[in-house]
Amino acid sequence: MATRRRRTAFALLAGLLAIPFAFTSADAQTPKKGGILKFVVPDEPPSFDGHKETTFALIHPIAPFYSTLIRVEPENPNSGKFACDVCTAVPEPTDGGKTYTFKIRTDVKFHDGSVLTAKDVLATFERIVDPPQGISSARRAHFSMVDSVTAPDDQTVVFKLKYPSGAFMPALATPYNFIYQKAKLDQDQRWYEKNVLGSGPFIFDGREAGAVIRGKRNPNYHFQGKPYLDGFEAIFAKTQTLRVQAIRGDQAAAEFRGFPPKSRDDLVNALGKDVTVQESDWNCVLILTPNQRRQPFDDVRVRRAITLAIDRWGGSRDLSKIAIVKAVGGIGFPGHPLSASKEELEKIAGYWPDLKKSQEEAKRLLKEAGHPNLKFTLQNRGVDQPYTIVGTWLIDQWKQVGITVDQKVDGTGPFYAALDNGAFDVALEFNCQSMVNPLVDVSKFLGDSGDNYGGFKDPEANKLFDSMNRTGDVAEQRSIMRAYERRVLDEQASASITLWWYRIIPHRTYMKGWTVTPSHYLNQDLSQVWLDK
Amino acid sequence: MLGYIVKRVLLMIPTLLGAAILVFLLMRLIPGDICMLRMASGGGSVDPTVLRNCRAEIGTDQPMLAQFWVFIKGLAVLDFGQSMWTGRPIIDEIGLRFQLSLQVAIMATLTAIALAIPLGTISAVKQNSWIDYVVRTFSIAGVAMPSFWLGILIILGILITSKAWFGTPWMPPIRYVPLWVDPLYNLSMLIWPALATGYRYSAVATRMTRSAMLEVLREDYVRTARAKGVFRKLIVRRHALRNALLPVITIIGIEFAFLMGGLVVTEQVFNLNGLGKLFVESITNYDYNMTQALVMLVVGIFALTNLVVDILYAWLDPRIRYNR
Numbered sequence: 001m002a003t004r005r006r007r008t009a010f011a012l013l014a015g016l017l018a019i020p021f022a023f024t025s026a027d028a029q030t031p032k033k034g035g036i037l038k039f040v041v042p043d044e045p046p047s048f049d050g051h052k053e054t055t056f057a058l059i060h061p062i063a064p065f066y067s068t069l070i071r072v073e074p075e076n077p078n079s080g081k082f083a084c085d086v087c088t089a090v091p092e093p094t095d096g097g098k099t100y101t102f103k104i105r106t107d108v109k110f111h112d113g114s115v116l117t118a119k120d121v122l123a124t125f126e127r128i129v130d131p132p133q134g135i136s137s138a139r140r141a142h143f144s145m146v147d148s149v150t151a152p153d154d155q156t157v158v159f160k161l162k163y164p165s166g167a168f169m170p171a172l173a174t175p176y177n178f179i180y181q182k183a184k185l186d187q188d189q190r191w192y193e194k195n196v197l198g199s200g201p202f203i204f205d206g207r208e209a210g211a212v213i214r215g216k217r218n219p220n221y222h223f224q225g226k227p228y229l230d231g232f233e234a235i236f237a238k239t240q241t242l243r244v245q246a247i248r249g250d251q252a253a254a255e256f257r258g259f260p261p262k263s264r265d266d267l268v269n270a271l272g273k274d275v276t277v278q279e280s281d282w283n284c285v286l287i288l289t290p291n292q293r294r295q296p297f298d299d300v301r302v303r304r305a306i307t308l309a310i311d312r313w314g315g316s317r318d319l320s321k322i323a324i325v326k327a328v329g330g331i332g333f334p335g336h337p338l339s340a341s342k343e344e345l346e347k348i349a350g351y352w353p354d355l356k357k358s359q360e361e362a363k364r365l366l367k368e369a370g371h372p373n374l375k376f377t378l379q380n381r382g383v384d385q386p387y388t389i390v391g392t393w394l395i396d397q398w399k400q401v402g403i404t405v406d407q408k409v410d411g412t413g414p415f416y417a418a419l420d421n422g423a424f425d426v427a428l429e430f431n432c433q434s435m436v437n438p439l440v441d442v443s444k445f446l447g448d449s450g451d452n453y454g455g456f457k458d459p460e461a462n463k464l465f466d467s468m469n470r471t472g473d474v475a476e477q478r479s480i481m482r483a484y485e486r487r488v489l490d491e492q493a494s495a496s497i498t499l500w501w502y503r504i505i506p507h508r509t510y511m512k513g514w515t516v517t518p519s520h521y522l523n524q525d526l527s528q529v530w531l532d533k
Numbered sequence: 534m535l536g537y538i539v540k541r542v543l544l545m546i547p548t549l550l551g552a553a554i555l556v557f558l559l560m561r562l563i564p565g566d567i568c569m570l571r572m573a574s575g576g577g578s579v580d581p582t583v584l585r586n587c588r589a590e591i592g593t594d595q596p597m598l599a600q601f602w603v604f605i606k607g608l609a610v611l612d613f614g615q616s617m618w619t620g621r622p623i624i625d626e627i628g629l630r631f632q633l634s635l636q637v638a639i640m641a642t643l644t645a646i647a648l649a650i651p652l653g654t655i656s657a658v659k660q661n662s663w664i665d666y667v668v669r670t671f672s673i674a675g676v677a678m679p680s681f682w683l684g685i686l687i688i689l690g691i692l693i694t695s696k697a698w699f700g701t702p703w704m705p706p707i708r709y710v711p712l713w714v715d716p717l718y719n720l721s722m723l724i725w726p727a728l729a730t731g732y733r734y735s736a737v738a739t740r741m742t743r744s745a746m747l748e749v750l751r752e753d754y755v756r757t758a759r760a761k762g763v764f765r766k767l768i769v770r771r772h773a774l775r776n777a778l779l780p781v782i783t784i785i786g787i788e789f790a791f792l793m794g795g796l797v798v799t800e801q802v803f804n805l806n807g808l809g810k811l812f813v814e815s816i817t818n819y820d821y822n823m824t825q826a827l828v829m830l831v832v833g834i835f836a837l838t839n840l841v842v843d844i845l846y847a848w849l850d851p852r853i854r855y856n857r
Binding site: 040044046047053054055134135136137138140141193194208209210211212233235236237238239241242245246248249250251252270271411412413414415416417418419420421451 | 563564565566567569570571572573580582583586587589590618619620621625626629630685688689691692695696701702703704705706707708709801802803804806810811814817818819
């Protein structure tokens with residue numbers, strides 16, 4: 001019974017339960033071989049090291065060069081299932097859910113011709129889970145449940161966990177976990193920062209700093225017949241207008257991060273059937289964080305008033321026409337089995353269906369707290385989509401209950417400096433993850449997590465989070481998740497969810513085989529993509 | 534003249550040192566840090582150990598004086614070290630962009646000269662005629678119109694026109710290929726930004742040429758030449774224009790130096806991977822080493838351009854002698 005429950009838990013928690021809405025249905029044509037895919041990327045990756053970096057700007061041009069141990073199903077990335085990349089089969093856990101044994105394929109080769117073995121996988125995960133002194137591993141914390149990684153022979157890798165965890169497999173499938181060659185790592189742990197040597201569908205074919213990264217087809221790719229493309233060019237283009245025009249003028253076939261509704265409409269109007277639009281809810285959310293080191297935000301009544309004043313249901317309707325936001329949700333990705341239903345959300349402060357009642361309660365709380373005419377500054381990030389648009393909307397929402405707010409818009413650097421130094425009243429920040437895995441994603445709301453800037457401690461929330469992560473029972477996880485959500489969003493109002501992002505990808509119709517996912521990090525190795533030209 | 538050049542080159546040292554101190558301090562006054570930006574802006578959690586490692590790796594955990602000493606030592610031997618953002622040698626990163634910026638600057642300067650000198654001269658010679666009014670309107674429009682906005686209009690115009698004429702919209706390439714690799718591709722990309730910036734640049738130079746010409750045409754020696762029956766064309770070309778060019782050359786020199794590092798927005802509009810774009814990226818990325826190197830490069834270009842302009846003065850006007 002326990003095993004079945006764990007299996008169910010695994011299947012449910014494993015990953016992606018997105019709701020992608022493609023304007024055009026996926027076609028069943030036979031893929032054609034050949035051609036160079038050109039796509040635009042808003043930023044250039046600082047280095048080539050996936051273990052170190054956190055930006056999507058690394059994934060889009062670099063992921064096609066690498067394999068990972070497991071990944072989301074490339075043919076059907078929204079199925080919620082994982083598939084092997086360099087392993088032979090996705091294993092069932094043993095030892096009460098604490099041991100995962102992976103068998104490694106024998107036909108995987110690095111681009112220099114050497115065979116990829118379990119030793120390479122081991123060296124890779126040792127670097128990610130427990131990096132050597134001075135080496136940065138950005139996702140080390142995701143593997144806190146891992147007790148040991150071993151490779152008893154060239155075809156076997158064993159992960160032993162400290163406790164069974166539904167967060168392990170999604171962490172393993174994170175697209176940044178590129179398999180590196182042990183020999184290169186032994187030679188220099190930093191070698192991969194400036195060089196590329198993978199076993200993915202494409203071979204690195206050069207980089208022009210600030211301009212382009214090129215890949216060419218890997219003829220020895222371990223998935224026979226793939227990739228379909230002869231190569232790709234990832235062209236860096238900073239401004240959104242230019243990226244839109246590049247697709248319009250056919251200098252690029254796509255941009256894989258996402259455009260606002262207006263750009264989608266412009267492209268559809270200009271190109272008609274030559275452009276295809278794919279859309280999906282996005283595993284990114286804008287969060288309001290009150291700085292509890294400052295008065296009056298240390299008063300829960302004030303924090304609750306701030307969230308009660310926001311009409312999320314109306315905001316979703318109106319803002320989705322102009323900004324990349326849409327879904328109303330709680331702390332977990334909307335639609336995921338662990339996330340709140342509409343009925344459950346409507347019981348949380350700020351989600352009540354009766355807006356007037358909510359606003360009256362906000363006014364009452366402010367009066368009771370001695371701040372009927374509360375004034376504060378909203379610390380916001382100088383990025384139009386969706387930060388400043390949502391920020392401006394929030395100011396109007398607060399005005400309706402008598403709260404006066406100034407918006408301080410900073411560049412990304414000063415914005416994070418203010419957050420890190422606690423130099424803000426209320427911040428509009430974000431949580432953006434690759435795998436849809438609420439069990440890990442919601443750690444953001446813990447007062448002592450590395451990326452919570454609210455300056456508070458809430459042992460009760462920590463207790464709930466721990467017990468949720470240590471149980472394998474989905475029903476129990478869900479029930480604890482509700483209590484945790486209520487604690488964070490309502491009882492303590494230590495954070496307020498605004499709206500979840502919405503991903504809109506208009507691309508040239510001749511680009512086939514690519515499917516939108518709830519994350520701009522996922523399924524970007526381009527092995528499925530082909531050109532119908 | 535040689536003595537003057539040596540003196541000017543030596544005077545560049547305190548200028549460069551002043552600029553070095555200023556850029557070093559200003560960069561560190563901006564709140565924020567490269568590691569936080571790199572680790573947090575992806576939206577995931579930030580491990581404090583990772584942040585500490587990152588700061589130690591790039592040296593921002595060192596005292597300011599130690600950082601300044603490293604910078605000055607490097608500057609003395611023209612070694613700017615590595616980019617804090619990419620970890621690659623700065624000289625390589627700048628070198629790639631330099632050729633593009635230089636080509637755009639040269640093309641824009643040629644466009645500006647080709648427009649400004651004939652138009653400014655005709656405008657002055659035909660003062661208060663309809664030709665003068667047209668030229669003045671053209672040049673005022675150029676001054677008033679930001680080149681990046683003109684760039685956007687150019688791109689949209691090309692997209693719309695190509696769609697109307699050929700059925701599919703065409704856009705200039707957005708990826709640079711050197712002139713010697715594929716001249717047609719290179720020019721089809723760079724001609725548009727060169728026109729956009731060259732037009733604004735020419736507008737300033739046209740107005741300067743016109744006013745300088747008007748001044749010179751009223752000089753006694755021009756009147757004397759006329760009285761002696763010298764052809765009008767000859768007076769304009771040989772006597773007036775040459776003397777009127779002194780302030781125009783100053784403007785062209787300053788603008789050329791500006792184009793080498795100042796085409797920040799225009800480079801974004803046309804996706805030019807030039808020095809201006811690198812400048813903005815290095816500042817927004819808190820890449821102190823790169824920003825310092827770029828500032829020093831631009832200061833150096835300005836100082837050298839001024840020197841060249843001064844030398845050109847002497848060539849244009851033999852009365853000017855610097856070694857007296």
